[in-house]
Amino acid sequence: MPYPANELAIYIHWPFCKSKCPYCDFYKEVRKDVPQDEIIAQYLTDLQKYHKMTSDRTIKSVFFGGGTPSLIEPRNIEKILNKIQQLWPIKSNIEISLEANPNTHYQTLFSDLRLAGINRLSLGIQALNDDDLRFLGRSHDLATARKCLNEVIKTFDNHSVDLIYARPTQDIKQWQNELNEIVTYGLKHISLYQLTIEPNTVFARKNIKPLDDDNAVKMYNLTRNFLAQNGYEHYEVSNFAKHGFQSLHNLTYWQGGDYIGIGKSAHGRLKLNNRFITTVYPFIHEEISPQERAEELLIMGLRLTQGINLQEFENICGLPFYQCINKQKLQQLKELGLLHETDSHIYPTYDGMLLLNQIVVELCA
Numbered sequence: 098m099p100y101p102a103n104e105l106a107i108y109i110h111w112p113f114c115k116s117k118c119p120y121c122d123f124y125k126e127v128r129k130d131v132p133q134d135e136i137i138a139q140y141l142t143d144l145q146k147y148h149k150m151t152s153d154r155t156i157k158s159v160f161f162g163g164g165t166p167s168l169i170e171p172r173n174i175e176k177i178l179n180k181i182q183q184l185w186p187i188k189s190n191i192e193i194s195l196e197a198n199p200n201t202h203y204q205t206l207f208s209d210l211r212l213a214g215i216n217r218l219s220l221g222i223q224a225l226n227d228d229d230l231r232f233l234g235r236s237h238d239l240a241t242a243r244k245c246l247n248e249v250i251k252t253f254d255n256h257s258v259d260l261i262y263a264r265p266t267q268d269i270k271q272w273q274n275e276l277n278e279i280v281t282y283g284l285k286h287i288s289l290y291q292l293t294i295e296p297n298t299v300f301a302r303k304n305i306k307p308l309d310d311d312n313a314v315k316m317y318n319l320t321r322n323f324l325a326q327n328g329y330e331h332y333e334v335s336n337f338a339k340h341g342f343q344s345l346h347n348l349t350y351w352q353g354g355d356y357i358g359i360g361k362s363a364h365g366r367l368k369l370n371n372r373f374i375t376t377v378y379p380f381i382h383e384e385i386s387p388q389e390r391a392e393e394l395l396i397m398g399l400r401l402t403q404g405i406n407l408q409e410f411e412n413i414c415g416l417p418f419y420q421c422i423n424k425q426k427l428q429q430l431k432e433l434g435l436l437h438e439t440d441s442h443i444y445p446t447y448d449g450m451l452l453l454n455q456i457v458v459e460l461c462a
């Protein structure tokens with residue numbers, strides 16, 4: 098099926114948090130007085146500006162990410178969604194997601210968000226025990242996490258949760274307990290990230306060491322096998338979904354679709370008149386070459402278990418896949434059992450998923 102080039106995804110970044118988590122290197126600010134209405138007014142103007150470049154597109158997804166977008170007042174979410182609807186045609190099955198942090202919970206938060214137009218709620222739980230929530234510097238406890246999970250399941254038909262594992266002192270048994278619990282909620286989607294110690298974070302400054310590789314690999318394999326047994330398809334390195342519930346928005350990034358980014362630090366990718374434009378908010382635009390776009394498609398596409406669709410790759414960047422990679426290295430990676438090739442796709446094997454960074458370096462050599 099040809100990739101729908103007339104579709105567009107919209108990312109709205111809310112860069113404010115109640116507190117800073119010591120592992121996090123996403124762009125965020127902690128401020129007492131956030132001039133929310135002013136910022137939202139600016140977002141509406143910015144949507145209008147981006148519309149001028151993309152008026153022929155249909156919106157397939159909107160994603161409110163952060164930072165902590167559950168700090169946006171629901172009436173402001175509604176304003177943004179109304180504006181988007183005024184400006185562009187909307188796909189009938191549009192996905193409208195919002196990332197919520199349990200530390201912003203109040204009694205009507207989820208029902209208010211649903212009424213405002215959110216149809217997919219992604220909850221940042223991170224850990225399912227109080228000790229590790231404290232270690233991760235989260236300002237919610239396990240009881241609040243569970244309360245939020247139950248409310249989200251009741252309020253939305255489409256939902257997701259984020260957990261971070263491979264914490265320095267975590268053992269396999271403890272992680273298994275958390276997995277046992279998370280599958281009981283009937284969530285449609287689960288994102289499970291291995292803790293990375295990012296430069297310039299509090300964890301890096303405190304010299305916190307990540308879990309050793311052997312145990313991290315054991316936990317990843319346990320995660321993949323256990324979630325498959327529980328009806329979750331592993332479709333991207335860190336993402337698992339019930340059938341039909343992969344994240345449409347995030348697939349745009351991994352499959353090389355177009356998106357715009359609104360809000361400080363948000364970025365975007367647009368193909369306009371066969372030119373490849375990268376955008377950084379507010380309106381810093383840079384053109385990249387087809388080769389550069391091809392490399393991005395390779396890096397992002399191999400994150401998917403279904404891998405890269407060779408025809409789509411060429412449709413998007415205009416270059417045949419085999420012209421963009423080192424064919425000898427591809428052959429070696431196949432012989433090592435790390436990549437698999439069919440007439441239509443190249444994808445990482447079960448073992449290959451563990452070595453994606455090295456695979457990309459080899460293919461681009």
Ligand SMILES: C[S@@+](CC[C@H](N)C(=O)[O-])C[C@H]1O[C@@H](n2cnc3c(N)ncnc32)[C@H](O)[C@@H]1O
Nearest residue numbers: 120121123163164196198221259290291292293
């Ligand atoms: C930008 S955060 C947004 C979620 C929301 N702000 C929250 O914390 O609840 C997206 C997700 O990235 C993950 N994440 C952030 N930093 C990470 C790190 N250093 N290692 C692993 N996962 C991380 C967390 O699971 C987090 O929920």
Ligand code: SF4
Nearest residue numbers: 114117118121163164
């Ligand atoms: S993990 Fe979420 S809440 Fe914590 S600092 Fe990062 S963006 Fe903010």
